[in-house]
Amino acid sequence: MSVTAAQGFSAAGIAAGIKDSGDPDLALVVNNGPRLAAAGVFTSNRVKAAPVVWSEQVLKGGRVSAVVLNSGGANACTGPLGFQDTHATAEKTAEVLGGDHSAGEVAVASTGLIGIRLPMDKLLPGVGAAAAKLSAHGGEKAAIAIKTTDSVHKTAVVERASAAGSWTVGGMAKGAGMLAPGLATMLVVLTTDADVARPELDRALRAATRTTFDRIDSDGCMSTNDTVLLLASGASGAAPAYEEFAEAVRAVCDDLARQLIGDAEGASKDIRIEVVNAASEDDAVEVGRSIARNNLLKCALHGEDPNWGRVLSAIGTTSAAFEPDRLNVAINGVWVCKGGSVGEDRELVDMRYREVRITADLAAGPESAVIWTNDLTADYVHENSAYSS
Amino acid sequence: MSVTAAQGFSAAGIAAGIKDSGDPDLALVVNNGPRLAAAGVFTSNRVKAAPVVWSEQVLKGGRVSAVVLNSGGANACTGPLGFQDTHATAEKTAEVLGGDHSAGEVAVASTGLIGIRLPMDKLLPGVGAAAAKLSAHGGEKAAIAIKTTDSVHKTAVVERASAAGSWTVGGMAKGAGMLAPGLATMLVVLTTDADVARPELDRALRAATRTTFDRIDSDGCMSTNDTVLLLASGASGAAPAYEEFAEAVRAVCDDLARQLIGDAEGASKDIRIEVVNAASEDDAVEVGRSIARNNLLKCALHGEDPNWGRVLSAIGTTSAAFEPDRLNVAINGVWVCKGGSVGEDRELVDMRYREVRITADLAAGPESAVIWTNDLTADYVHENSAYSS
Numbered sequence: 001m002s003v004t005a006a007q008g009f010s011a012a013g014i015a016a017g018i019k020d021s022g023d024p025d026l027a028l029v030v031n032n033g034p035r036l037a038a039a040g041v042f043t044s045n046r047v048k049a050a051p052v053v054w055s056e057q058v059l060k061g062g063r064v065s066a067v068v069l070n071s072g073g074a075n076a077c078t079g080p081l082g083f084q085d086t087h088a089t090a091e092k093t094a095e096v097l098g099g100d101h102s103a104g105e106v107a108v109a110s111t112g113l114i115g116i117r118l119p120m121d122k123l124l125p126g127v128g129a130a131a132a133k134l135s136a137h138g139g140e141k142a143a144i145a146i147k148t149t150d151s152v153h154k155t156a157v158v159e160r161a162s163a164a165g166s167w168t169v170g171g172m173a174k175g176a177g178m179l180a181p182g183l184a185t186m187l188v189v190l191t192t193d194a195d196v197a198r199p200e201l202d203r204a205l206r207a208a209t210r211t212t213f214d215r216i217d218s219d220g221c222m223s224t225n226d227t228v229l230l231l232a233s234g235a236s237g238a239a240p241a242y243e244e245f246a247e248a249v250r251a252v253c254d255d256l257a258r259q260l261i262g263d264a265e266g267a268s269k270d271i272r273i274e275v276v277n278a279a280s281e282d283d284a285v286e287v288g289r290s291i292a293r294n295n296l297l298k299c300a301l302h303g304e305d306p307n308w309g310r311v312l313s314a315i316g317t318t319s320a321a322f323e324p325d326r327l328n329v330a331i332n333g334v335w336v337c338k339g340g341s342v343g344e345d346r347e348l349v350d351m352r353y354r355e356v357r358i359t360a361d362l363a364a365g366p367e368s369a370v371i372w373t374n375d376l377t378a379d380y381v382h383e384n385s386a387y388s389s
Numbered sequence: 390m391s392v393t394a395a396q397g398f399s400a401a402g403i404a405a406g407i408k409d410s411g412d413p414d415l416a417l418v419v420n421n422g423p424r425l426a427a428a429g430v431f432t433s434n435r436v437k438a439a440p441v442v443w444s445e446q447v448l449k450g451g452r453v454s455a456v457v458l459n460s461g462g463a464n465a466c467t468g469p470l471g472f473q474d475t476h477a478t479a480e481k482t483a484e485v486l487g488g489d490h491s492a493g494e495v496a497v498a499s500t501g502l503i504g505i506r507l508p509m510d511k512l513l514p515g516v517g518a519a520a521a522k523l524s525a526h527g528g529e530k531a532a533i534a535i536k537t538t539d540s541v542h543k544t545a546v547v548e549r550a551s552a553a554g555s556w557t558v559g560g561m562a563k564g565a566g567m568l569a570p571g572l573a574t575m576l577v578v579l580t581t582d583a584d585v586a587r588p589e590l591d592r593a594l595r596a597a598t599r600t601t602f603d604r605i606d607s608d609g610c611m612s613t614n615d616t617v618l619l620l621a622s623g624a625s626g627a628a629p630a631y632e633e634f635a636e637a638v639r640a641v642c643d644d645l646a647r648q649l650i651g652d653a654e655g656a657s658k659d660i661r662i663e664v665v666n667a668a669s670e671d672d673a674v675e676v677g678r679s680i681a682r683n684n685l686l687k688c689a690l691h692g693e694d695p696n697w698g699r700v701l702s703a704i705g706t707t708s709a710a711f712e713p714d715r716l717n718v719a720i721n722g723v724w725v726c727k728g729g730s731v732g733e734d735r736e737l738v739d740m741r742y743r744e745v746r747i748t749a750d751l752a753a754g755p756e757s758a759v760i761w762t763n764d765l766t767a768d769y770v771h772e773n774s775a776y777s778s
Contacts, residue, residue: 220683309613317433342504
């Protein structure tokens with residue numbers, strides 16, 4: 001269902017020949033209106049790919065009529081010529097879609113190897129071929145065409161019936177990472193047929209990404225290309241209350257974020273880190289991220305070793321408010337560290353399952369946050385060393 | 390030669406039974422004077438092991454008559470009872486050494502698993518056994534007794550003859566990491582027979598560690614136990630000029646730091662990252678560290694893939710002064726990235742050797758810094774997941 005679950009959208013996914021493998025590599029999503037409201041959130045990496053620079057500019061206008069996405073090349077670190085390629089892609093899209101479409105309302109997203117120009121001789125004809133296949137049932141194919149190292153394509157949909165009528169938020173995602181940072185590039189396109197104005201759309205998207213995509217941290221590496229877009233067609237005629245709409249956007253983002261962690265390169269564990277009793281939410285996030293990025297802990301969890309000492313080491317590198325001798329840590333519900341020292345018997349911790357739950361109690365206040373990460377495995381090393389990606 | 394290369398020191402290394410393997414696990418270094426001047430630098434982790442808390446206090450007095458070190462247990466996150474264990478170890482050392490020795494001048498260092506109490510029934514008798522073996526030729530055995538996952542023991546010596554007479558700086562190290570952060574705990578004891586007062590000793594040690602141990606970053610993880618001590622006996626009678634002495638200390642630290650990187654757990658590449666043309670030294674260090682901690686790059690280098698895009702991604706996450714389109718990156722002397730985009734042919738990069746040299750040119754000023762790291766390998770994952778460490 002993906003990006004075409006909501007009314008007013010059509011999509012397509014095709015193989016344009018950008019990937020040597022012949023796999024699908026070009027997706028097109030079109031908002032048929034009546035509204036063209038849009039919001040976007042992008043990587044905070046200062047080295048931004050050409051399509052990110054382009055799409056940030058497009059989003060400033062608040063209107064997006066189409067999104068064209070390619071896998072098989074990130075178009076990052078490609079200089080002025082790379083930016084011209086992105087511009088030409090948007091121009092070509094507007095041209096083949098015709099009607100009121102203009103390049104300034106076409107967002108572009110790319111994913112793949114950095115530092116390689118895109119094969120425009122394949123990409124531009126591919127845009128025309130994708131336009132010819134646009135369909136109100138094309139969401140699934142679009143989701144497949146944006147895959148890189150993803151083992152499965154990722155989609156999510158929520159439908160809501162409220163006093164305002166029925167409306168839908170759906171979307172697709174690729175990658176295994178996060179907004180800042182991300183393992184691989186994360187590209188997400190969300191669509192809704194709710195009638196929501198640009199300011200509320202923007203507010204709902206930023207609120208949702210802040211606690212979902214921005215809190216998955218598979219390997220601490222921030223991409224040059226991360227992009228999350230939310231397009232509203234207004235085609236349902238329903239105009240839900242802001243809180244109701246924001247909750248639905250958050251639910252779809254949360255679903256997709258979990259799928260990204262669950263499909264991270266080479267991972268054998270999905271690790272949920274909840275930091276509780278922090279003095280501030282910022283403290284909780286800083287501590288959660290520090291734990292999530294500790295390679296020694298990630299190796300230990302891969303080996304099913306509930307090594308709470310490495311959790312404490314990671315907490316100790318932060319500037320969060322805490323007293324070392326008041327820290328408590330639970331792994332899968334067993335409080336293996338109490339008061340900064342040995343707690344319950346670590347032999348009680350059952351590490352057999354894919355999901356590992358770490359609770360870090362800072363004993364310093366009322367705030368909390370959840371960060372998701374993965375373990376560090378030989379497969380991760382293999383996937384990221386055996387070939388360029 | 391190690392810690393007994395300089396006159397006025399004796400040392401011993403024995404198997405006290407702390408390690409189940411029966412390998413050597415207890416080292417003792419004694420300063421026989423006439424001076425007892427000492428300086429120390431410790432982990433900046435806020436979760437500090439008991440021996441770090443103890444030794445920081447001892448060093449405030451500026452005098453150290455002996456250092457007792459154990460492998461086989463870090464005595465970290467062991468609460469008030471763990472601190473009592475460290476205190477008892479210092480008391481026992483002063484007692485068996487007799488004479489003018491007092492516990493308040495005995496530094497203690499430990500390394501091994503976090504969150505486990507030390508077997509004091511083995512450690513305390515071991516202190517007596519080590520004292521009985523003290524010798525002016527015991528430096529090598531002491532260096533062996535502090536090994537944990539080290540494949541080799543690590544020592545370095547420089548001898549200097551100056552107008553002031555002949556004098557020596559020597560030392561031993563264990564671990565594969567850095568002061569802040571470190572892969573495994575890093576313990577270093579340096580000794581000198583130069584006649585140097587405490588303030589100059591402290592200044593020389595801080596200057597040396599800042600550009601050596603503090604710039605090796607094997608896996609971004611900071612230990613609870615990192616300790617670097619410098620003891621001066623004055624036994625040579627030579628009082629070198631400060632600059633001359635500081636250079637010798639830096640040379641020994643640099644030598645030991647390179648040995649630590651060369652023996653990092655599971656590594657197949659030693660990676661030298663030089664950041665040049667930075668606006669400030671802090672910028673250069675921040676960028677170097679960000680590159681050193683990028684798991685994706687570390688995997689790529691393991692696979693002998695000169696993936697400069699991952700270098701740019703890492704630079705982009707920093708707050709250093711630079712313009713993305715002015716960045717240049719060389720790998721093993723080939724400028725694969727120029728002006729933020731594709732440079733010389735990456736096929737020209739010879740990646741066959743253990744040492745990999747990355748140069749990141751920020752084109753933003755006159756400052757530079759060198760950071761050393763290792764690649765990320767399946768062996769690293771194995772060593773850190775197959776058993777608790």
